[in-house]
Each structure stands twice: as structure tokens, then as C-alpha cells.
Amino acid sequence: MKIFANVILPIPVERLFTYSLTAEEASSLAPGFRVAVPFGKSKIYTALVYEIHNNPPQAYEAKPIHDILDSTAVVTNTQIKHWLWISEYYMCSLGEVFRAAIPKTFILESETSIQLTSLENLEESVLPDDDFLVVEALRHQPTLLVEDIINIVDKKNIFPILNRLLKLGIIHVQEEIKELYKPKMEKYVQLSEDYEEDDKLEDLLRSLARAPKQSQAVLMLFQLEGSTKKPVKFADLEKEGNLSRAVIKSLLKKGVFKEYSVQRDRIEYKGSKELSALKTLNDDQNRALLEIKQQFKDKPVVLLKGVTSSGKTEIYVELIASCIAKKQQALYLVPEIAITTQLIRRLEEYFGPKIAVFHSKYNLQEKAEIWKNVLYNSDKAQIILGARSSIFLPFKNLGLIIIDEEHEVSFKQFDPAPRYHARDSAIVLGNLFNSKILLGSATPSIESYHNVLQGKYGYAQIDRRYGNVLLPEMELVDIQEQRKKKRMQGHFSERLRLEIEASLAEKSQIILFQNRRGFAPILECNFCGHSPQCINCDVSLTFHRNRSQLRCHYCSYHISLPVSCPACGSKDLDTKGFGTEQVEQELISMYPEAKVGRMDYDTTRGKHAYAKIIEAFEAQELDILVGTQMLTKGLDFRNVTLVGIMNADSLLNFPDFRAHERTFQMLTQVSGRAGRTKKRGKVIIQTYNPYHQILKQVTTGDFEGMFKEQLYERSQFKYPPYNRIIRLTFKHKDYNKLNEASLWFSQALRNLLAAEVLGPEYPAISRIRNQYIKHLLIKIPKKVPLVQTKKNIKRIQNSFDAISQYRSVRVIYNVDYF
Ligand code: ADP
Ligand code: ZN
Ligand code: ZN
Numbered sequence: 001m002k003i004f005a006n007v008i009l010p011i012p013v014e015r016l017f018t019y020s021l022t023a024e025e026a027s028s029l030a031p032g033f034r035v036a037v038p039f040g041k042s043k044i045y046t047a048l049v050y051e052i053h054n055n056p057p058q059a060y061e062a063k064p065i066h067d068i069l070d071s072t073a074v075v076t077n078t079q080i081k082h083w084l085w086i087s088e089y090y091m092c093s094l095g096e097v098f099r100a101a102i103p104k105t106f107i108l109e110s111e112t113s114i115q116l117t118s119l120e121n122l123e124e125s126v127l128p129d130d131d132f133l134v135v136e137a138l139r140h141q142p143t144l145l146v147e148d149i150i151n152i153v154d155k156k157n158i159f160p161i162l163n164r165l166l167k168l169g170i171i172h173v174q175e176e177i178k179e180l181y182k183p184k185m186e187k188y189v190q191l192s193e194d195y196e197e198d199d200k201l202e203d204l205l206r207s208l209a210r211a212p213k214q215s216q217a218v219l220m221l222f223q224l225e226g227s228t229k230k231p232v233k234f235a236d237l238e239k240e241g242n243l244s245r246a247v248i249k250s251l252l253k254k255g256v257f258k259e260y261s262v263q264r265d266r267i268e269y270k271g272s273k274e275l276s277a278l279k280t281l282n283d284d285q286n287r288a289l290l291e292i293k294q295q296f297k298d299k300p301v302v303l304l305k306g307v308t309s310s311g312k313t314e315i316y317v318e319l320i321a322s323c324i325a326k327k328q329q330a331l332y333l334v335p336e337i338a339i340t341t342q343l344i345r346r347l348e349e350y351f352g353p354k355i356a357v358f359h360s361k362y363n364l365q366e367k368a369e370i371w372k373n374v375l376y377n378s379d380k381a382q383i384i385l386g387a388r389s390s391i392f393l394p395f396k397n398l399g400l401i402i403i404d405e406e407h408e409v410s411f412k413q414f415d416p417a418p419r420y421h422a423r424d425s426a427i428v429l430g431n432l433f434n435s436k437i438l439l440g441s442a443t444p445s446i447e448s449y450h451n452v453l454q455g456k457y458g459y460a461q462i463d464r465r466y467g468n469v470l471l472p473e474m475e476l477v478d479i480q481e482q483r484k485k486k487r488m489q490g491h492f493s494e495r496l497r498l499e500i501e502a503s504l505a506e507k508s509q510i511i512l513f514q515n516r517r518g519f520a521p522i523l524e525c526n527f528c529g530h531s532p533q534c535i536n537c538d539v540s541l542t543f544h545r546n547r548s549q550l551r552c553h554y555c556s557y558h559i560s561l562p563v564s565c566p567a568c569g570s571k572d573l574d575t576k577g578f579g580t581e582q583v584e585q586e587l588i589s590m591y592p593e594a595k596v597g598r599m600d601y602d603t604t605r606g607k608h609a610y611a612k613i614i615e616a617f618e619a620q621e622l623d624i625l626v627g628t629q630m631l632t633k634g635l636d637f638r639n640v641t642l643v644g645i646m647n648a649d650s651l652l653n654f655p656d657f658r659a660h661e662r663t664f665q666m667l668t669q670v671s672g673r674a675g676r677t678k679k680r681g682k683v684i685i686q687t688y689n690p691y692h693q694i695l696k697q698v699t700t701g702d703f704e705g706m707f708k709e710q711l712y713e714r715s716q717f718k719y720p721p722y723n724r725i726i727r728l729t730f731k732h733k734d735y736n737k738l739n740e741a742s743l744w745f746s747q748a749l750r751n752l753l754a755a756e757v758l759g760p761e762y763p764a765i766s767r768i769r770n771q772y773i774k775h776l777l778i779k780i781p782k783k784v785p786l787v788q789t790k791k792n793i794k795r796i797q798n799s800f801d802a803i804s805q806y807r808s809v810r811v812i813y814n815v816d817y818f
Contacts, residue, residue, distance in 0.1 A: 001054050002020060002054060002056060003020070003021045003022075003023060003025075003026040003052065003053075003054060004018050004019065004020055004021060004052070004053055004054065004055065004056060004057070004062055005018070005019050005020075005021050005026075005029065005035070005049050005050075005051070005052050005053075005065065006018050006049075006050045006051045006052075006053065007019060007035060007037060007047035007048060007049055007050055008047060008048045008050050008094050008095055008098045009037075009039060009045050009047050009095050009098075010045065010046065010047075010095050010096075010098050010099040010102075010107055011045070011093075011095045011096075011099075012092070012093050012095060012096050012417065013093055013095060014093050016050055016094070017037070017039070017047070018056075018057040018062045019035070019037050019047075019062050019063055019064060019065045020062040020063065020064050020065075021052070021064070021065060022064070025065065025068060026052060028068060028071075029049055029052060029068060030049065030052070030073055031049050031050055031051055031052070031073065031075075031077060031080065032048065032049065032073030032074060032075040032076060032077065032079075032080065033048070033049045033068065033069070033070045033072075033073050033074070034046050034047070034048055034049075034068075034069040034070050034074060034106065035047055035048075035049060035065045035066070035067065035068055035069060036065070036066040036067040036069060037063070037065050037066055038063055038066055044066060046069065046106070046107045048075060048098055048102075050080065050094075074102075074106060074371075074375065074394070075101075075102065075394060076375070076394050076395075076396070078395070078429075078432050078433065079101070079392070079394055081432055082391075082425070082428065082429050082432060083097040083098065083101060085425075085428050086418050086420050086425055086428075087418065088787075088790070089420075089815060090417070090418050090419055090420050090813070090815045091726070091790055091793070091794070091813040091815055092417035092418045092419070092813065093417075096416070096417040096418055097418050100389070100392065100413075100416075100417075100418055101389075101392035102371075102392070103367045103368040103371050104367075105365065105367070105368045106368065106371075113143045113144065113145055113173075114134075114138070114143065114144045114145070114146070114149065114162070114171050114172070114173055115138070115142060115143050115144075115171065115172045116135070116138040116139070116142070116170065116171060116172070117169060117170060117171060117172045118169065118170070119135075119170065122135070122168070122170060128161075128164075130153040130155070130158075130161050131161050131164055131165055133152055133153055134149055134152060134153065134161060134165065134171075135165070135170060137149075137152050138171070146158065149161070149162075186233060186261065186262050187233065187234040187235070187259055187260075187261055188231050188232060188233055188234060188259070188260050188261070188262060189221065189232055189233075189234050189237055189248065189252075189257050189258070189259055190221075190225075190231070190232070190257065190258050190260070191218070191221060191256070191257060191258070192255055192256055192257060192258045193258075194255065195256065204218070204256065205218065213243065213244075213247045214247055214250065214251055214256075216241060216243070217237070217241055217243050217247050217248060217251055217257075218251070218256065220237060220240060220241035220243070221237060221241075221257070223240075224236060224237060224240060231262070234248065234259065275349065275350060275351070275352050276349040276350055278314070278317055278318060278321060278350060279314050279317075281311075281314060281315070281318065282311070282466065284310065284311075284462045284463075284464055285310075285311050285314060285315055285462065285466075288304060288306065288315060288460040288461065288462050289315050289318055289319075289460075291458075291459075291460035292304060292315070292319070292438060292458070292460045294458075295458025295459065295460065296436045296458065299456075299457060299458040300427075300430060300431060300434075300435070300436060300437055301427055301430075301437045301438075301439065301451075301456070301457045301458065302436075302437070302438050302439070302457060302458035302459065302460060303406070303438075303439045303440075303441075303444055303448050303449070303451075303452050303457050303458070303459050303460075304438060304439065304440045304441075304459075304460050304461070304462075305441060305442070305444050305449075305459070305460075305461045305462075305703075306440065306442060306461065306462035306463075307442050307462065307463060307464070307465060307471060307672070307701075308442045308465070308471075308668070308669065308671075308672025308673075308676075309465045309466060309469065309636070309672060309676040310442075310462040310463075310464060310465055310466060311462070311465075311466040312404070312440045312462070313343070313346065313404075314466075315440075316332065316402045316404070316438065316440065317347070317350055319400055319402070319436070319438065320332065320351070320383055320400060320402070321350070321351075323399040323400040323436075324351075324354060324382045324383060324399075326399060327397070328397050328398065328399025328400065328435075329374070329377065329381070329382055329383070329384070329395050329396065329397055329398050329399060330382065330383045330384070330398075330399060330400040330401075330402070331383075331384050331386075331390060331391070331393075331395070331398060331400070331401045331402070331426070332347075332383060332384065332385045332386075332401075332402045332404070333386065333387070333388070333390065333391070333401065333402065333403045333404065333411075333422060333423070333426060334385065334386070334387060334404050334405065334633075335387065335388075335404075335405050335408035335409075335410045335411055335633055336387060336408075336410055336630070336633055337357065337358070337359050337385070337386055337387040340385070341610070341611040341614055341615070342614065342618075342635065342636055343385070344357055344385065347383070347385060351382075351383055353379070353380055354379065354380070354381075354382040354383055355382070355383040355384075355385060356370050356373060356374070356380055356381040356383070356384050356385070357384075357385050357386065358370055358384055358385070358386030358387070358389070358390040358393065359386070359387075370384075370393070371393060371394060374393045374394055374395060374396070375394040375396070377396040377397060387410075387422075388410070388411055388413060388420075388422030389422075391422055391425050391426050391429055395429075395433065397433070398429070398430065398433040398435045399433070399435050399436065400435055400436050400437075400438070401426050401427075401429070401430045401435055401436070401437045401438070402438050402440065403422075403423050403426055403437070403438070403439045403440065404440045404441075405440070405441055405633060405669075406423050406439035406440060406441045406444065406445060406448055407441045407443055407444055407445040407448070407665050408633070409662065409818055411423045412816075412818040414814075414818075417812075417813075419812075419813070419814045419815065421816055421818075423439065423448075424816070439457070442668060442669065442672060443664060443665040443668045443669060443703065444703075445661070446661055446707060446710055446711060446714065446720075446721065447720060447721050449707055450711065450721045451721075465676070467677070467678075469675060469676065469677065469678065469679075469680065470675070470680045471672075471675075471701060472643065472671055472672075472674040472675045472680060472681035472682055472683045473680060473681070473682050473683070474671060474683045474685065474698065474699035475495065475682070475683065475684050475685070475699070476685050476687060476690040476695055476699060477493045477495045477496065477684055477685065477686045477687070477690070478687070478688070478690045479493060479647070479686050479687060479688050480688050482494060482495075489586075489590065490582075490586040490590070491578055491582070491583060491586060491646055491647070491686075492586065492590070493684075493686055495684055496644050496684045496686060497590070499642050499644070499682055499684055500591070500624070500642065500644070501591075502642075503641055503642045504591065504594055504623060506641075508639055508640070508641040508642070508679070509617070509620065509622070509623060509624070509625070509637065509639045509640045509641070509642075510623065510624045510625070510640065510641075510642045510643075510644065511624075511625050511627070511631055511637075511640055511642070511643045511644070511670070511673050511674070512583055512587075512624060512625070512626045512627075512643075512644045512646060513626075513627065513628075513629075513631055513632075513643065513644065513645050513646065513670045514578070514579060514580050514583050514626065514627075514628065514646040514647065515628055515629055515650055515651060515666075516577070516578070516579040516580065516628065516650065517542075517553075517579050517580050517581065517600040517601055517602055517628055518542040518543060518544045518551070518553075518579040518580070518581055518602070519542075519543045519544055519545035519546075519575065519578070519579055519581040519582045519585070520542070520543040520575035520576060520577050520578050520579060520582060521540060521542050521543075521576065521577040521578075521579065522540045522542075522543070522575065522576040522577055523540075523541065523543045523550060523561075523573055523574075523575055523576075524573070524574050524575070524576050525565035525567065525568060525570055525572065525573055525574075526570070526572040526573070526574050527565065527568055527570035527572050528565060528567055528568040528570065530565055530566065530567035530568065531576075532550055532559070532562065532566060534552035534554065534555065534557050535557060536552070536554075536555045536557055536767075536768070536769050536770045537552055537554045537555055537557070537765065537767055537768045537769060537770075538765050538766050538767040538768070539552060539553070539554060539765050541557075541558070541559070542579070543561070543575055544581065544602075545581055545582070545585065546581060548560060548561045549561060550562075554765065554768045554769065555768065555769045578646075578647075580598055580600045580626050580627060580628060581598070581602075583626045583646055584596055584598045584626050587624055587626070591624075594623045594624055595621065595622050595623045595624070596622065596623070596624045596625075596626065597613055597616060597617060597622040597624070597625045597626070598613075598625070598626045598627065599613045599614075599625060599626070599627035599628070599630055599631060600627055600628040600630065601628065601630075604630070610630075613625070614635065617637060618637060618638075620639060629666060629670075631670055631673065632666050632669040632670045632673075633669070635673060636676060637673060637676065638676065638677050639677070640673055640674050640675070640676070640681065641674060641675055641679055641681050641682060642674060642681065642682050642683075642684070643670055643671050643673055643674040643681065643682075643683045643684075644683075644684045644686070645667060645670065645671075645683070645684065645685040645686060645687075646686055647686055647687065648663065648667060648685050648686065648687040648689075648692075648695060649687055649688050649689060651663040651666060651667070652689065652692060652694060652695075655764060657713075657714070657717065657719045658818070660694045660706075660710060660713075661706070661710050663694050663695075663698075664694055664697060664698055664703075664706050667685065667695075667698045668698055668701070671683040671698070685698070685699070693709065694706065718756060718779045718781070719779070720816065722781075722782065723756075723779040723780055723781055723782065724779075724780040724782070724786060724815075724816065725777060725778065725779055725780070725816065725817050726777075726778045726780070726790075726793070726813060726814065726815050726816075726817065727775055727776070727777050727778075727813075727814040727817035728745070728775065728776040728777075728778070728811060728812065728813060728814075729773060729774070729775055729810075729811070729812040729814065730742040730745070730760065730773070730774045730775075730776070730809055730810065730811055730812075731771040731772070731773055731809070731810040731812070732771060732772060732808065732809045732810065733770055733771055733772065734772075735772050737805065737806075737808075737809065738772045738773075738774055738809060739760075739774070740806075741800070741805075741806040741809040742759075742760035742774045742776065742809075743760060744800065744803070744806065745760075745776065745796065745800055745811070746759060746760050746776050748796045748799065748800070749776070749778065749793065749796060752792050752795075752796060753778065753780075753789060753792055753793070754781075754784050754789075755778050755779055755780040755781065755784060755789060756778070756779040757776060757777070757778055757779075758776065758777040758778075758779070759774065759775055759776040759777055760774040760775065760776050761774060761775055761776075762774055762775075763775055771810075777817070778793070790815075793813075797811060
């Protein structure tokens with residue numbers, strides 16, 4: 001009987017592909033193994049075995065697989081189940097989930113390299129520009145990879161170029177597969193066996209009498225080995241002995257030392273201190289913990305609503321400790337791992353090397369190592385702390401999932417597919433393992449709190465800050481009125497300035513929040529009103545004063561700052577609106593003696609950039625920290641007494657049904673950074689709308705009021721949690737084609753679905769990177785079956801794809817759109 005394997009390919013196609021296996025291959029394969037398979041004309045892909053069976057494919061002849069890449073499965077059955085759910089729920093292919101889930105190093109890249117063959121018959125004048133560029137590059141470099149060529153011609157699709165050059169016989173294309181994961185080896189040094197006996201050793205030292213450095217090296221090696229003969233690293237010997245590399249090398253050459261290598265983890269727990277005991281919980285925390293445990297008895301998911309600084313983290317720590325005591329793994333999800341240096345430090349104090357951090361800024365090798373540690377349930381990965389993608393790790397025995405700041409938007413992946421919500425996907429994952437799932441937040445999402453009231457989730461609450469510190473005092477400042485009275489200086493009201501001065505005087509620290517980076521979002525000519533726009537996108541360029549540039553925040557387009565108006569030549573240019581850079585500048589000129597730092601996308605690109613800013617602020621090397629919403633996420637500074645919101649209106653006016661909820665969350669969270677220790681903090685919110693309902697609710701901490709109102713609006717306008725929403729985005733560079741195609745799609749949807757369809761509409765920014773964009777929103781009532789609706793939408797997609805002139809229009813699904 002013939003044997004076949006259905007495999008998942010890491011590409012956006014809906015189906016699985018079938019390959020044939022020999023009996024021998026089949027005996028050493030199972031679901032979760034990687035295989036190399038031929039695909040298309042000459043591509044080799046890494047695929048994942050999904051199932052093994054005896055049914056030949058109907059539509060094509062199964063090709064044999066190329067190679068088996070693993071000796072044990074690298075993906076577990078539970079993971080595949082989880083991926084299936086994600087792909088069905090979020091309407092993407094299993095291949096896309098596979099690609100997102102697995103470390104890139106596990107997908108052998110089929111690296112196509114291109115070489116020149118002969119230029120004999122080449123008439124350069126007939127080559128199109130792009131082809132000429134490629135040939136030129138190949139004259140200087142014998143081999144180019146596909147990726148290099150994409151960069152040289154600055155185009156994504158280079159296959160037409162390659163085809164032309166192939167036809168002319170100018171180039172030669174070669175496929176190469178390479179395994180990207182290389183274990184990191186560490187070099188060790190030991191004394192050669194020849195010198196192990198005492199008298200031999202004496203001889204040796206005598207012979208080295210005239211080489212004092214070398215004898216010093218030998219003695220140092222003994223010292224480091226100690227009586228227990230500990231292995232000694234080359235690097236340690238070099239460092240501890242204060243020796244040059246050459247000295248050790250010459251001893252190696254003489255055969256006195258021997259060198260050997262050991263594979264080791266790239267990320268190693270650095271601390272060697274004694275672990276700290278867990279903190280003793282206070283009454284509020286104990287009560288909440290008891291409540292959570294009680295609720296877990298019959299509900300897998302519990303929401304903990306605790307005000308900022310109520311000590312939620314210590315409750316998580318207790319739960320984690322009991323989870324790992326049962327030899328189960330724990331997953332601790334945070335919205336943004338890069339800014340959790342404080343949390344990592346805290347957890348390492350309790351759990352030492354048992355905690356592994358899954359960091360988006362880690363390199364591929366480091367990620368691959370964590371994967372293996374989790375897969376083998378190693379002691380080093382009992383607790384995983386990570387951002388959304390850590391739900392894809394190959395857990396073996398997951399007992400607990402903590403989702404901190406569960407309301408955070410960044411748990412939803414926006415681009416590319418799978419556009420999953422990590423909180424919701426984690427709950428599904430937890431259910432596959434029967435684990436306990438705790439959501440935590442000071443400002444829970446409308447959806448989660450609704451689930452509590454519906455009895456779906458359990459609930460526990462803490463209303464007091466740890467140590468009974470009062471929540472900060474909040475004050476709304478009317479910018480309109482301050483302007484009229486000429487009390488504004490730059491973007492600072494008199495109230496804010498007075499508070500800043502008071503804080504500076506008493507040497508406490510200040511956080512200022514402005515949800516926009518750069519200096520000013522718009523540069524405008526005072527004479528003709530022209531403002532420079534991006535050439536690729538439908539947006540004004542943002543003025544970055546530090547770099548003296550105008551930059552687009554949607555693509556990488558930038559120009560140097562014009563001295564005069566590009567339209568009329570007038571030199572009278574002005575800025576509109578303001579970003580963090582401008583706030584920082586104004587502070588520096590108002591308070592030259594204060595030390596000001598800035599934390600936004602522009603200042604935090606490097607691997608350690610966040611940590612450096614946070615540490616500097618913690619060490620009180622900075623008096624004032626200006627930043628964007630990065631500041632809102634769970635930071636715990638001891639000495640901050642003042643938080644200033646520069647302008648609350650830009651948050652409120654965001655065109656989205658979640659804008660009000662989000663404003664409440666963001667302002668409450670950033671306010672929560674103030675007065676976390678003894679002294680009560682102060683928050684100043686500057687706004688043109690001091691009577692806005694949401695701002696009132698923020699200042700009075702009225703979560704219930706906010707929740708009720710927002711819920712009412714959601715029910716009126718048919719948004720979640722009452723309806724499910726799916727947003728379809730259409731993209732194309734041709735304006736007319738996009739209009740026609742999206743209209744066709746919307747009509748088909750309206751005919752077939754028992755759901756409300758809004759649009760197609762242009763969003764506020766209707767063109768990005770030269771692609772026009774239109775949105776359609778589908779609102780599906782709770783009583784309409786979701787699975788069937790999604791199937792119907794896919795059917796429409798299939799008919800859509802069959803229309804040749806629409807085929808090039810991209811359609812993007814965003815289920816539970818955020
Ligand atoms: P949240 O996560 O609710 O904002 P944290 O867990 O960060 O609050 O706690 C706020 C501060 O209070 C932290 O500095 C923490 O170390 C301290 N803290 C919380 N609980 C305790 C406790 N039981 N004993 C001692 N300190 C605590
Ligand atoms: Zn002008
Ligand atoms: Zn742009």
C-alpha cells in the first residue's frame with residue numbers, strides 16, 4: 001500500500017499538500033516532524049507533517065519528499081490543534097500560522113543564489129534598466145542572493161528580471177538549502193593528560209621558568225579548576241588571569257593545554273544570588289488570591305481587577321510558584337516584553353534560572369533555543385515570560401497562564417497574518433491543557449468585564465494600593481481658557497508648570513505623556529497654506545527637528561527640512577500640532593537645569609535602548625521623562641509624584657469605536673505611574689474638553705460608569721461584545737480597480753450574509769505605500785452562527801478570485817478587528 005504525508009507549507013494557501021513516502025521514511029516520521037519537499041518548478045520548502053495516510057491525492061500525482069529534517073517532532077499535537085483553531089477563527093491559512101509560530105531558523109530557507117555565466121552575446125544597450133543593474137552588480141560580486149537583487153532594484157517581484165536574464169543565458173540560478181540553526185559552542189581549556197602526574201607537572205613548570213606569563217597561565221588554570229576540577233572557559237582563563245590570548249594559544253600549540261568545545265545556551269541566567277522568598281501578601285492580596293483559587297474550581301478563566309500598584313504581580317507570583325511546584329509550566333504574557341526589564345528582575349529574584357524570557361528582540365538563534373527548552377520541558381523553561389508570540393511555544397504541560405494588562409491593544413497582531421488576539425488565543429491554548437488562566441488589569445477591557453458579568457469568567461478585585469497609598473489626585477486643566485488668559489507657555493499650562501516646578505524643587509520625578517512622536521505632525525506655509533505630503537502615502541510629513549527632516553510615519557520616505565515653501569517659495573513656515581520631541585525641547589528651554597529624557601519609538605530602537613532609559617530614570621539620573629503610550633505599560637517607578645498629560649484630546653478624537661474605552665485605559669494607566677510609594681501623586685490632564693464624560697470618569701476613577709455607558713453605545717451601534725466584527729481591507733495601486741472590486745465584494749456579502757455590512761469606505765489615510773485602501777466592516781449578531789458566516793465569506797472570496805481583473809486586489813481579513 002502506498003503511503004502519503006499531508007504537509008503544511010509555510011505559504012498563504014488554504015490547503016495541505018500531499019507527498020509520497022517510502023515505507024522506510026514513513027516508519028521514521030510522525031506529525032510534527034519537518035521535511036524538505038519540492039514545490040513549484042524548482043523550489044524546496046520546509047514543510048511540517050500534518051498527517052500520514054494511504055489516500056493518493058485526486059488532482060495531482062504526489063511527489064516524493066526530499067528529506068526528513070528531524071529525528072523527533074519539533075511541533076506537538078496540541079500545537080497543531082491550536083494552530084487549526086487560529087487559522088479557522090482568524091481566517092488565515094495553516095501555513096501562515098506555521099510560519100508565524102515556528103522560529104525562522106527551523107524553516108530551512110531555500111536560498112536561491114544567482115551567478116553570471118557568460119557575457120559573450122550580451123548587448124548591454126538592449127537591457128532594461130533593472131536588468132542592467134543586476135548584471136553590473138554581478139560583475140562586482142560573483143554570487144547574489146534573491147534578497148540582494150530585491151534590494152538592488154528595489155522591487156519585490158524580481159522574477160521577470162531573472163527570467164529575462166535566464167533566457168539570454170547571462171545568469172545561472174542555483175538552489176541551496178541550509179540549516180540556519182547552529183548551536184553556540186563555548187571553548188574550554190584543560191591541561192593535557194601528559195602533565196597530569198605530579199612530577200611531569202613540576203618538570204613543566206621548571207621548563208616554563210623563563211616564560212613567566214605561561215607559567216602564570218598554568219597556575220591560574222589550577223586555581224580556577226579548584227579541588228573539584230571545574231571546567232574552565234577559555235574566556236575566563238583569559239580574563240581572570242589577565243592573560244593575553246596569545247599566551248594561551250602558545251600553550252595550546254605546545255600541547256600543554258588542550259581545548260574542547262561544549263554546546264551552551266545563548267541566553268543564560270546571569271544572577272548567582274540566593275533566591276528571595278516570596279513577599280508576604282497583605283489582607284487585600286490574600287483575599288483576592290483566595291477568591292481566585294476558589295473561582296478556578298469551576299471556571300478556567302478569572303479576571304483580577306486591581307487598581308494600579310495594588311500588588312497584582314505578587315499574586316501572579318504566588319500562583320506561578322504553586323504551578324511549578326506541581327511540575328507544570330507557566331506562561332506569563334505581557335503586552336510588550338521590551339519594557340519589562342523591571343519585571344524580569346523581580347521574577348528572577350524569586351525564580352532564578354527557572355524563568356525564560358521570550359523576547360522579540362532576541363535573535364533567531366536565541367529564540368530557537370528557548371523553543372527547544374520548552375519542548376523538552378527543561379528546568380530552564382518552567383516559566384515563560386513573553387509577549388504575544390510566546391503562545392506559539394511548544395508547551396508540554398501548561399498549568400497556568402497569566403495575562404497581565406489584558407486590555408492592551410498590542411495583544412492583537414495587526415500585520416501580517418495570523419491577525420490573532422493573544423489573550424483570546426491563549427485562553428483557547430489554556431483550555432487544550434486544562435490550565436488555569438488569570439487575566440489581570442486595573443482597567444479591564446469591555447469584553448472581559450462583560451464576560452465576568454455574564455458569568456463566563458470568575459472575578460476578584462483589589463481597590464486599594466499596596467501600603468494604602470492613595471490613588472493620585474487628578475486635575476483637568478482647560479487649555480482653551482489658559483490660552484485666553486495668556487497663561488500658556490508653549491504647550492504648558494500655568495498649572496502644569498507650577499506642579500513641575502514644585503516637583504523639581506523637592507527632587508521628585510515627573511512623567512509627561514504625549515501620544516505622538518516627532519516634533520510636529522505638520523509643517524505648514526503661512527503664506528499659501530501648503531504642507532508637504534508623503535509621495536507614497538496620503539499623509540502630511542512629520543517634522544523631526546533633531547534630524548532636521550520631514551518623515552512619513554507610514555513608509556520610510558523622508559526629505560531634509562525645506563528652508564522655504566516648496567509650493568510658493570515663502571520662508572514663513574510654521575508647525576501645527578506637537579509631538580514628544582517638541583515637549584522635550586520646550587522643557588529644556590524652560591528648565592535648563594532639569595535633566596530630561598524621552599521614551600518613544602525613535603529613541604528605543606536598539607536592543608537595550610528601553611532598558612537604558614528605564615534604568616536611567618530609576619536611578620534618578622533623569623528628572624523628567626517624556627514619552628508616548630510606551631509609558632503606560634506597567635512600569636513601577638518609586639519616586640514619581642507628578643504625571644502630566646499634555647493633550648488628552650488627540651486620544652478622544654481617534655475615529656474608532658474603541659477610542660473612548662482606550663482613552664480611559666491609557667489615561668488611568670499612565671496616571672497610575674504617579675505616587676506609588678508614600679506620598680500621594682498628582683496628575684494634570686490638559687484638554688480642550690474639560691467636560692468630556694470620559695475625562696470625568698478618568699478623574700473620578702469611575703470604571704463602572706465608563707463601562708455602562710460604553711456598553712450601551714456598543715449595543716446601540718452593534719459592536720462587540722454584542723456583535724462579532726470582521727474587517728476586510730482591500731488594497732490596490734489602481735484607484736478605480738479598488739473601487740470596483742470592493743463594491744463587488746460588498747454586494748456579494750450583502751446578498752449572502754445574515755449580517756450587517758458597512759462600506760466599502762476609505763479610511764482617514766486612504767493610501768499607504770502607493771496602495772489605495774478601502775475597508776468593509778461586517779457585524780455579525782451573536783445569534784448568527786459564526787463558522788457558517790466565515791465559510792460564506794470564503795466562498796465569496798473564491799468567486800472573487802475567479803474574476804481575472806480582481807485577482808491582483810489584496811483582501812485582508814481582520815477578525816475581531818481592533
Ligand atoms: P500592580 O502590578 O498591581 O501595579 P505591583 O505588583 O507592581 O502592582 O506592586 C506595586 C509595588 O508594591 C511594587 O513595588 C511591589 O514590590 C510592592 N508590593 C506589592 N505587594 C507587596 C507585598 N505583599 N509586600 C511588599 N511589597 C509589595
Ligand atoms: Zn507656500
Ligand atoms: Zn509614506
